[in-house]
Amino acid sequence: MKFVIFNAFAAVVCLLNSSFAQTVSTPIVGFAKEQLPAGQHFFSPSFLKAPVYSGTATLSGNVVSGISVSGGLGLTPFTDRANFPTHYLEITSGSYAGTYYDISSNTATSVVLAETPNVAAAGSVSVVIRPHVTLGDVITADSGIGEYSDSISVYDNSGSFSSYYFAEGVVTGDDFATSMAHVPVPQGKGVGINTGSNLQVTTTGQVRQAPLRVAAYPGAVNVIGSANPSSSTKLIDLSLGQELSAYSESVTIYDTSGNLNLVAIAYSDGSSPTDDNFNPYSSSTSPSVATKGAMLVNVDSAKYITLPSPVQ
Numbered sequence: 022m023k024f025v026i027f028n029a030f031a032a033v034v035c036l037l038n039s040s041f042a043q044t045v046s047t048p049i050v051g052f053a054k055e056q057l058p059a060g061q062h063f064f065s066p067s068f069l070k071a072p073v074y075s076g077t078a079t080l081s082g083n084v085v086s087g088i089s090v091s092g093g094l095g096l097t098p099f100t101d102r103a104n105f106p107t108h109y110l111e112i113t114s115g116s117y118a119g120t121y122y123d124i125s126s127n128t129a130t131s132v133v134l135a136e137t138p139n140v141a142a143a144g145s146v147s148v149v150i151r152p153h154v155t156l157g158d159v160i161t162a163d164s165g166i167g168e169y170s171d172s173i174s175v176y177d178n179s180g181s182f183s184s185y186y187f188a189e190g191v192v193t194g195d196d197f198a199t200s201m202a203h204v205p206v207p208q209g210k211g212v213g214i215n216t217g218s219n220l221q222v223t224t225t226g227q228v229r230q231a232p233l234r235v236a237a238y239p240g241a242v243n244v245i246g247s248a249n250p251s252s253s254t255k256l257i258d259l260s261l262g263q264e265l266s267a268y269s270e271s272v273t274i275y276d277t278s279g280n281l282n283l284v285a286i287a288y289s290d291g292s293s294p295t296d297d298n299f300n301p302y303s304s305s306t307s308p309s310v311a312t313k314g315a316m317l318v319n320v321d322s323a324k325y326i327t328l329p330s331p332v333q
Contacts, residue, residue, distance in 0.1 A: 060279020
């Protein structure tokens with residue numbers, strides 16, 4: 022995997038072979054080319070799109086006011102196909118920092134969220150609004166994906182999934198004709214890719230500079246990535262030990278060979294991630310979530326999984 026990163030304001034380009042080890046306040050942008058062998062993969066894009074708003078706001082219920090935006094930030098407006106959210110709002114201050122919510126509609130000074138954040142998050146908060154990364158951003162004509170054959174699976178919060186394909190240069194529905202490039206891939210989430218040939222997936226955008234809290238739901242296929250575009254992430258460097266219910270909820274990791282070989286099934290003992298015999302992992306034994314890869318998180322109740330910032 023080749024990862025190139027450059028500071029948007031300094032015009033400095035460098036090649037990274039390890040994770041970030043710097044504190045920055047300006048946006049970091051870059052691109053990565055990920056090689057996916059023929060077969061099956063769970064893939065999670067980790068770059069972000071540039072924000073359309075960043076600043077303070079007032080949160081009351083599911084309405085966020087006191088902002089300034091232009092254009093439509095709600096659902097796509099198609100009349101002949103399913104519509105999806107185009108933008109989301111992330112809270113960046115307080116105890117709910119790192120949580121994010123789809124936007125269902127907006128005015129020039131407010132947005133309506135598809136979900137109501139916890140009442141503890143209400144009041145004056147710092148927020149950022151970004152466009153979603155979509156299937157059309159992840160799967161492009163130059164990736165090598167097989168038209169009319171290879172598929173992309175997107176999983177919802179209830180346990181269902183939808184399959185999409187590639188035909189005539191665009192991501193489509195199962196009719197191989199209706200463009201579905203607008204389907205979002207929420208940050209921290211991943212998709213399934215089933216390909217008959219080797220792929221090269223190129224992703225680009227901004228790098229996260231703060232922890233991310235990704236919602237996981239019972240009965241769902243929770244495909245959660247690492248948010249780090251430059252290196253793998255060890256399970257012991259996550260907060261799974263405290264966030265998963267002890268001895269019941271689990272994380273499953275597969276390899277990136279295309280064969281979905283099992284790497285590990287991990288649990289929690291209430292404080293640390295463990296193997297399937299409930300032996301706590303150490304730094305030398307901990308399995309890792311691969312760069313752009315994902316873990317499948319199985320939970321008994323809805324909760325957040327925290328992904329650390331790639332920038333330290």
